[in-house]
Amino acid sequence: MSGKTLYDKLWDDHVVYTEDDGSALIYIDRHLVHEVTSPQAFEGLRLANRKPWRAARNLAVADHNVPTTDRDKGIADPVSRLQVETLDQNCAEFGITEFDMNDDRQGIVHVIGPEQGATLPGMTVVCGDSHTSTHGASGALAFGIGTSEVEHVLATQCLIQKKAKNLLIKVNGKTGPGVTAKDIVLAIIGKIGTAGGNGYTIEFAGSAIRDLSMEGRMTVCNMAIEAGARAGLVAVDDVTIDYYRDRPYSPKGNDWFMAERYWQRLHSDDDAVFDKVIELDAASIRPQVTWGTSPELVVAVDQNVPDPAQEPDAVKRQSMIRALEYMDLKAGQAITDIAVDKIFIGSCTNSRIEDLRAAAVVAKGKKLADNIKLALVVPGSGLVKRQAEAEGLDKIFIEAGFEWRDPGCSMCLAMNADRLEEGERCASTSNRNFEGRQGYGGRTHLVSPAMAAAAGIAGHFVDVSSWEVQQ
Amino acid sequence: MRAFTQVTALVAPLDRANVDTDAIIPKQFLKSIRRAGFGPYLFDEWRYLDHGEPDMDCTHRPVNKDFVLNKPEYKGAEILLTRENFGCGSSREHAPWALEDFGFRAIIAPSFADIFYNNCFKNGLLPIALPAEQVDELFKELTQGYQLTIDLDQQQITTPSGKKIAFAIDEERKYRLFNGLDDIALSLQHAEQIKTYEAERAKRAPWLFAE
Ligand code: SF4
Numbered sequence: 001m002s003g004k005t006l007y008d009k010l011w012d013d014h015v016v017y018t019e020d021d022g023s024a025l026i027y028i029d030r031h032l033v034h035e036v037t038s039p040q041a042f043e044g045l046r047l048a049n050r051k052p053w054r055a056a057r058n059l060a061v062a063d064h065n066v067p068t069t070d071r072d073k074g075i076a077d078p079v080s081r082l083q084v085e086t087l088d089q090n091c092a093e094f095g096i097t098e099f100d101m102n103d104d105r106q107g108i109v110h111v112i113g114p115e116q117g118a119t120l121p122g123m124t125v126v127c128g129d130s131h132t133s134t135h136g137a138s139g140a141l142a143f144g145i146g147t148s149e150v151e152h153v154l155a156t157q158c159l160i161q162k163k164a165k166n167l168l169i170k171v172n173g174k175t176g177p178g179v180t181a182k183d184i185v186l187a188i189i190g191k192i193g194t195a196g197g198n199g200y201t202i203e204f205a206g207s208a209i210r211d212l213s214m215e216g217r218m219t220v221c222n223m224a225i226e227a228g229a230r231a232g233l234v235a236v237d238d239v240t241i242d243y244y245r246d247r248p249y250s251p252k253g254n255d256w257f258m259a260e261r262y263w264q265r266l267h268s269d270d271d272a273v274f275d276k277v278i279e280l281d282a283a284s285i286r287p288q289v290t291w292g293t294s295p296e297l298v299v300a301v302d303q304n305v306p307d308p309a310q311e312p313d314a315v316k317r318q319s320m321i322r323a324l325e326y327m328d329l330k331a332g333q334a335i336t337d338i339a340v341d342k343i344f345i346g347s348c349t350n351s352r353i354e355d356l357r358a359a360a361v362v363a364k365g366k367k368l369a370d371n372i373k374l375a376l377v378v379p380g381s382g383l384v385k386r387q388a389e390a391e392g393l394d395k396i397f398i399e400a401g402f403e404w405r406d407p408g409c410s411m412c413l414a415m416n417a418d419r420l421e422e423g424e425r426c427a428s429t430s431n432r433n434f435e436g437r438q439g440y441g442g443r444t445h446l447v448s449p450a451m452a453a454a455a456g457i458a459g460h461f462v463d464v465s466s467w468e469v470q471q
Numbered sequence: 472m473r474a475f476t477q478v479t480a481l482v483a484p485l486d487r488a489n490v491d492t493d494a495i496i497p498k499q500f501l502k503s504i505r506r507a508g509f510g511p512y513l514f515d516e517w518r519y520l521d522h523g524e525p526d527m528d529c530t531h532r533p534v535n536k537d538f539v540l541n542k543p544e545y546k547g548a549e550i551l552l553t554r555e556n557f558g559c560g561s562s563r564e565h566a567p568w569a570l571e572d573f574g575f576r577a578i579i580a581p582s583f584a585d586i587f588y589n590n591c592f593k594n595g596l597l598p599i600a601l602p603a604e605q606v607d608e609l610f611k612e613l614t615q616g617y618q619l620t621i622d623l624d625q626q627q628i629t630t631p632s633g634k635k636i637a638f639a640i641d642e643e644r645k646y647r648l649f650n651g652l653d654d655i656a657l658s659l660q661h662a663e664q665i666k667t668y669e670a671e672r673a674k675r676a677p678w679l680f681a682e
Contacts (some may be wrong), residue, residue, distance in 0.1 A: 013672075016665055021641055025658060027665070036502075047511065048655070077502075080501040123679070145586070146593065156658045157669075194581060228559070251678030252678075255681070258674070284547055315488045317489075386500070434491050434560060436516055
């Protein structure tokens with residue numbers, strides 16, 4: 001018999017029982033809850049007179065709707081306020097731990113999970129949010145679920161699932177200067193497409209992935225969903241184990257040693273068989289910029305906007321034409337000629353301390369270009385914010401003309417007051433460039449934190465890998 | 472949940488690939504804490520010429536007459552015919568809620584995003600994945616008043632000319648949808664097994680069970 005993949009191991013460890021047709025009841029170790037996808041689930045519990053199966057395995061935080069300024073004044077928008085207050089009430093009623101809006105530990109749900117050690121290697125982690133894939137960076141099986149499933153997990157601590165297939169994506173070799181985890185994952189999506197991972201769990205491997213910090217691996221796994229896969233994984237190694245040492249919710253004492261032993265087997269066996277394997281050469285990856293309204297519409301910064309006329313597939317050609325129209329771009333235009341109006345550095349993809357450091361390196365001692373109307377830096381959590389301030393990053397950003405905000409999802413999806421106006425163009429470190437995502441009629445280009453900061457300084461996209469030298 | 476047995480209904484064509492959940496129901500509607508009433512906002516940005524907000528009265532909003540669901544010939548359509556990777560993007564269950572609330576019972580496409588596909592079954596919606604050529608043929612065949620009959624038990628679509636198209640579906644999902652069963656009640660029938668699993672796992676991974 002051949003060996004097991006990491007996904008096989010995680011799956012097998014969590015099966016409560018399997019039906020004849022292959023669907024299984026799997027046990028959930030950690031359920032993260034936020035205000036947008038939970039109210040209807042709590043309502044369902046209440047209506048059916050059910051209690052959470054194990055309240056202690058849930059952790060809640062408000063992130064999507066929270067304001068990023070003047071937080072002590074509360075939430076101005078009554079609809080947003082009601083949603084956040086509903087979460088507070090539900091958590092109080094059902095005995096679920098919540099980091100409320102004014103807690104230092106509050107932040108984007110996918111940032112605080114690992115930060116607190118609330119999501120650990122070997123766990124099954126779910127949340128009513130597709131970017132739950134982020135937590136797979138620790139070797140956890142983590143994926144987004146719908147609101148009915150949120151209710152199901154609350155009530156049973158289990159989920160009905162079918163096992164996905166195994167996809168291995170190997171990024172071999174070493175990345176060049178200025179190329180980050182974000183560029184790696186955008187390049188992967190550019191190669192396999194937004195449906196490339198449908199039906200699979202992706203394991204990211206290869207030396208370029210191993211070389212990433214935990215935060216970099218989170219950025220990669222975060223966007224597994226943009227590659228069509230519900231879950232992304234990275235095998236456990238020393239980087240993983242060191243990261244989780246001494247986190248507030250990490251195991252302590254003897255439990256830690258037991259956990260460490262268990263975690264060390266969380267990698268695919270040498271003879272494991274994957275249903276599909278895709279390889280990329282890290283050295284060929286350049287800093288990436290999306291030009292369209294789907295993350296797969298991406299090119300390297302030193303390339304030009306592609307020409308739909310060259311696309312043989314009619315359906316794809318049509319979506320390219322639509323995308324160019326929406327984005328107000330012309331085929332053949334150089335990416336570096338695209339001027340931007342706003343900069344957004346934040347989101348569960350790129351709002352951790354290393355992301356902020358990378359952006360600060362670029363912004364240090366410079367000023368935003370005159371055409372930039374607004375540049376936001378939104379840390380992923382209160383603790384990230386505090387750390388950044390201790391390192392003086394806030395001052396670097398403020399002196400360069402950026403606004404230094406309070407943690408939350410912010411302009412990643414513009415559910416709060418932070419948004420693009422119609423026709424505005426944004427260099428954004430978030431994960432989705434769909435039509436209207438960052439505000440009605442807004443145009444989003446997905447980039448790394450350093451690329452976003454550099455676009456703010458130059459006023460248009462620039463290649464950070466050579467740009468820094470010229471400055 | 473509404474059971475799905477057999478449906479004969481008008482088909483509306485949405486000739487686009489990669490229709491994401493932001494397009495199906497834009498994010499401002501996620502602020503609602505309710506579960507019903509999203510139908511009027513389905514495809515809001517494509518359907519209306521102004522910007523929609525939750526709880527807005529849609530009866531007087533300016534509509535985009537070119538959008539397929541606004542065309543009189545597709546009024547009352549219960550089957551949506553569309554292209555590949557339908558429902559990609561965010562996991563919001565508001566997308567199937569909106570489709571269901573609008574009146575759709577089934578969606579036919581070459582492929583669906585995983586989470587969306589899953590969410591459909593929890594809300595009485597039947598997503599049917601057919602080979603791209605077959606979907607293309609349906610698009611070509613579609614004329615005014617075009618109806619399909621979908622029989623879940625037989626796993627079969629019948630076209631107006633009487634042609635039968637078979638489709639695949641998991642047994643378990645079919646059973647639940649066919650009977651309109653609640654997942655939680657079914658899972659709780661296994662409560663003892665869940666407890667046994669927890670006791671056994673707590674020995675291997677005690678740190679997960681420290682309250
Ligand atoms: S930061 Fe963006 S992608 Fe991440 S959870 Fe918030 S809204 Fe979703």
